[in-house]
Amino acid sequence: MYKLLRNENMKLYSKFGTWLMMTLLLLTVALIGVVSQYDAPPPDVSQWRSHVERDIEQMKAGILNEPNPQVVKQMENHIKIKEYALAHGIVPLEYTPWSFTKEGSSLIPLVSLFVIFAAGGIVANEFAWGTIKSLLVKPHSRAKILLAKYVSVLQFALLLLVMLFAATFACKGLFHDFAYWDTPYLFTDAQGNVQEGNMALHLFSAYLLNSVELLFVATISFMISSVFRSASLAIGITMLLLLLGGMTTSLLAVKYDWIKYTLFANTSLSMYMEGSPLIEGMTLPFSLIVLSIYFLAFILTTWTVFTKRDVVR
Amino acid sequence: MNQDTVVQLRDVTKKIGLKTIIHTISLDIPRGKVIGLLGPNGAGKTTLIRMMVGLTSITGGHITIHGANVKHEFEKAIQHVGAIVENPEMYNYMSGWKNLIHAANMLPGVNRKRMKEVVALVGLEKHIHQKVKTYSLGMKQRLGIAQALLHRPSVLILDEPTNGLDPAGIRELRDHLRRLADVEGTAVIVSSHLLSEMELMCDEIAVLREGRLVDVKSLEAMMHTDTSNVTVVLDVDQPQEAYALLTQTPLDISCTIHNQTLTVKLSKEQIPSVVFALAHAQISIYEVKMLTQTLEDKFLEMTGVH
Numbered sequence: 001m002y003k004l005l006r007n008e009n010m011k012l013y014s015k016f017g018t019w020l021m022m023t024l025l026l027l028t029v030a031l032i033g034v035v036s037q038y039d040a041p042p043p044d045v046s047q048w049r050s051h052v053e054r055d056i057e058q059m060k061a062g063i064l065n066e067p068n069p070q071v072v073k074q075m076e077n078h079i080k081i082k083e084y085a086l087a088h089g090i091v092p093l094e095y096t097p098w099s100f101t102k103e104g105s106s107l108i109p110l111v112s113l114f115v116i117f118a119a120g121g122i123v124a125n126e127f128a129w130g131t132i133k134s135l136l137v138k139p140h141s142r143a144k145i146l147l148a149k150y151v152s153v154l155q156f157a158l159l160l161l162v163m164l165f166a167a168t169f170a171c172k173g174l175f176h177d178f179a180y181w182d183t184p185y186l187f188t189d190a191q192g193n194v195q196e197g198n199m200a201l202h203l204f205s206a207y208l209l210n211s212v213e214l215l216f217v218a219t220i221s222f223m224i225s226s227v228f229r230s231a232s233l234a235i236g237i238t239m240l241l242l243l244l245g246g247m248t249t250s251l252l253a254v255k256y257d258w259i260k261y262t263l264f265a266n267t268s269l270s271m272y273m274e275g276s277p278l279i280e281g282m283t284l285p286f287s288l289i290v291l292s293i294y295f296l297a298f299i300l301t302t303w304t305v306f307t308k309r310d311v312v313r
Numbered sequence: 314m315n316q317d318t319v320v321q322l323r324d325v326t327k328k329i330g331l332k333t334i335i336h337t338i339s340l341d342i343p344r345g346k347v348i349g350l351l352g353p354n355g356a357g358k359t360t361l362i363r364m365m366v367g368l369t370s371i372t373g374g375h376i377t378i379h380g381a382n383v384k385h386e387f388e389k390a391i392q393h394v395g396a397i398v399e400n401p402e403m404y405n406y407m408s409g410w411k412n413l414i415h416a417a418n419m420l421p422g423v424n425r426k427r428m429k430e431v432v433a434l435v436g437l438e439k440h441i442h443q444k445v446k447t448y449s450l451g452m453k454q455r456l457g458i459a460q461a462l463l464h465r466p467s468v469l470i471l472d473e474p475t476n477g478l479d480p481a482g483i484r485e486l487r488d489h490l491r492r493l494a495d496v497e498g499t500a501v502i503v504s505s506h507l508l509s510e511m512e513l514m515c516d517e518i519a520v521l522r523e524g525r526l527v528d529v530k531s532l533e534a535m536m537h538t539d540t541s542n543v544t545v546v547l548d549v550d551q552p553q554e555a556y557a558l559l560t561q562t563p564l565d566i567s568c569t570i571h572n573q574t575l576t577v578k579l580s581k582e583q584i585p586s587v588v589f590a591l592a593h594a595q596i597s598i599y600e601v602k603m604l605t606q607t608l609e610d611k612f613l614e615m616t617g618v619h
Contacts (some may be wrong), residue, residue: 003418012413014407128401134460137366138419139392310367 004140004148004301005155012118012152021114025160026167028110033100033171045095052082052092079186084186084194093199096180097172101203104168107208112214112242119153119221120234123306127229132311144309146226151301153218161207161214169200206270212291213267217242219295223302254279266290317343319468319500320365320391323375327524334360337374338526340519342502344467346492349511350504351612352521358504359399361521362472365502366396374457376467392421395466400476401457405446409437412445413463421465422585451482458489469493470502475510487514508612520615527615535611540581541542546592546599547575555596559587 012018043051059075059082066072078260085092123146126132135145173181184196185203217238224234243266253259260266260279266287271277320342325336335357335609342348350358363369367387376383381390403412403494417423432441435455445453455475461469469490470545475483491514493499501617505511511518518535520527549555550575559577566583569576584601591598 007415007418010411011404011407014404014411016406103513129404130400132614133368133398134396134416135419136368136458137396137398138416139388139421140419141388159454176324308370310370311363 001144001148003139004144005151008122008152009155009305010149012122012156018118018156020231022160022163025107025114025163028107029167029171031163032107033168033175036100037172037175041261042099043095045091049086052086056086068252076194080188080192080194090186091183093178093183096183097176097178098180098183098199098203099170099210100172101168104164105207107164107244108161108207108210108214111157111164111211112217113152113239115157115214115218116221116235116238116242118156118260119218120225120238122149122153122222122225123231124225124231126235128231134186136311142227143303144168146303146306150222153222154215157211157214157218161204161211163198163202165207180202187230209273211240211270213246213264216263216267216291216294216298219298219302223298226302226306244284249266250278252266260286263291263294317345319344319379320502321377322361322365322374323376325361325364325365325371325376326373327357327369328372329430333524335364335524336526339374340502340526340529342468345494345498347490347501347503347514349515349518350502350521351506351508351511351518352485353506355523356506356519356521358506358525359472362396362398362470362502362504365470366394366398367391368398392464392469393466394470395464396470396472397457397461397471397474398470401453401460403445403448403453403456406444408444409441409448409452412456413441414461416460417463422461427463431462434462435459448479449477451478458486458552460493462493465497466499467468468500468502472504474503474504475505475507482509490514492546505530520612522615543579543581544604545577545579545584545587546600546602546604547577547587547598548573548602549575549591550597550599554594555591558590558596 023145056079059079062291063072063075066075082092084090093102126135136142169181183199185199187197187202189195220241221234221238224237225231228234241264249259249264250264253265257279260282265278265282268278269284269287272284272287277283318341320340322338322340324337324461325335326333326337338361350361352358359371364371364379365383367383367390371384374423379392379393383390403409404415407415410428410432413428417428432438435458437452437455437459438449440452448456449547463518471490474486478486488501490501494501494516503511503514503612512532515532517529517531547555552570552575555575556568556570559566566587566600567578573594581603584603588598588601
C-alpha cells in the first residue's frame, strides 16, 4: 500500500501542472502580503497597551447594558484575556504577523480549486492515457489502488494548506523580522481561568476546520473522475459547485427549511463556533451526521463503480 | 489437468447485456509454448485476453493461472502474469526509468539490479532517462515489454504486440518471445489478426470466430498439405490435345480447360506420369505449377471470411 501511494505521488509531482499550482499559491500569498503591507499597514505596535485598555473600558461599559447572561459571560472572559495579556506583556494577535496567517484562511477556496484539478485528473487521466490497463493488471486489488489515489489527493490538499500557512507567516514575518513568532494563543478554560496555548497549532486547527468544504469538493471531483472517466467533466462540475454551492445555499436558506439537509449548508462548521447557524435549530451533531452521510454516499459510489467496471477500449 | 498447464480456461463465457461475445471457450496453455490467438477483428481475442488479466469480468466459466482463479484470487493469479493489453501506454511526462519504477513498485521481488537487467535486455540503456514522450512507438513497445518482464512472469500475455512495429522490431520481438519460451519456459499468449506474424512466432494457433473457438492446431499440422489431392496448372502449346490425352484411359484424370490453360486435379504421385505422357505425345510444356492452399486460405476458410 505504501508503494502504491509512492507511485501516485511520483505521478502527481512529476507533472508540470502540480508545481504550477503550488507556485501560483505562493505567488498569490506574496502578492496579497506585499500589497496589504503598503496599502493597509498594521497598527502601531507601540500603542497596543493603550488600545487594549480602551477595549477593556468599552467592554466593561457594555456589560452593564447586556441582558443576555451568556453574552455577559463571554465578554467577561474576553476582559480576563485582555487583562492577562496586559499583565504578562503579551501583544494581541492583530499587532503581530500572525494576523496575516489568520486571514490566510480566506484563501482556502483557492486551495480547494487546485485540489479539484488534482482530484479530477487522478483517475480519469489513467483512462484517457490508457495507462489504467497496466495499472490494473498488477497484483493489487482495485480497492487498494483507488485508496492510494484518494490518499494522495488528501495529502496534496494538506500540503497546500501547510504551504499556505507557512507562506502567510513567512511573508509577514519578513516584514517584521519574525518578531512575535512565539506569541501564545490565549483562551479561557471551563473554570474561567486564562490559559496559554500554541498559536501555530491554534491557527492551523482553524485552517482544518475551514477545510470541510475542501474535503468535500475533493471527494466529489474524485468521484466524478472515477465514474465518468473525464477529467474536464469532474473539474467543471466541481468548480461550479464550489463557486455556486455556498451562495445558492445561503440564498435559499432564507426561504426553505429543507436546505439544512443539503451538503453546502453544513460545510461551514465555524458557524457553530460563532454561534450563528445558517438555519435556526441546526446543531453541530446534526451537521456532522449529514456530512457523514454525504461522505459515505460519495465514497461508496466511487468504490462500487471503480471496482466493478469492465475496462474496455 | 496436465502438469504443464499454466493457464486454464474452462467454459469461459462473456455476455454484455443480452449479447454473448464469448461462447464457452475452453483452452489449456502449457509452459514453454507460444500460443497465438488468431481471428478477424471482432472475433473476441481482446475480450478473451482482458478476461484473463481481470480487466473485464467473466460472465460464466472460469480462468485459472497456476491454479489460482482470476476472479476470486486475483492478486495470487495475476502475480505470475506479465501483460501488455493493446498498445503499451506509458506516462509520457515521466522518463522511461520512472515508468519502470512505477511498475516495479507494484510487483513482487523486483530490485534495481533486475530493472537494469531488463533495460539492457530490450536495449534501451541509452534512452531510459529520457521522457517517454520523446520515444518512438518501437521504443515504447520495448519499454512495455521491459515492464511486463520485470518480475520474471511465467505467463506473458501480449495483445496485438506487433501493432506499429517496423519489420526489424517485429523480428526482434519474435526472437525474444521464442527465447523466453524455450529458455525460461514462459507460456506466451499473443493475439493477432495477421496470420503471417503468427506463422513465424507461434507453436500453436487457436482460431477464434465470432466468439467461438474454431480450432486449436499446431503450426506443423496447419502447414501440412494433403498430397492425395492437389491441383496443378499446365501451360502447354496444344491444350485441346493435352485435354483429350489426360481425360482418356489409362490416365483418366479430371481436368478442365480455361483460356488455353489446363487445370488438373490429381495426387502428387501422378504428376511425373502426366508430364511423361504429354512429352511422349510431342506436346510442349511451358509450365507445371502446383496450386497449394496457403495458410492464409486455410485461415480464411476456418474463420469463414471469404
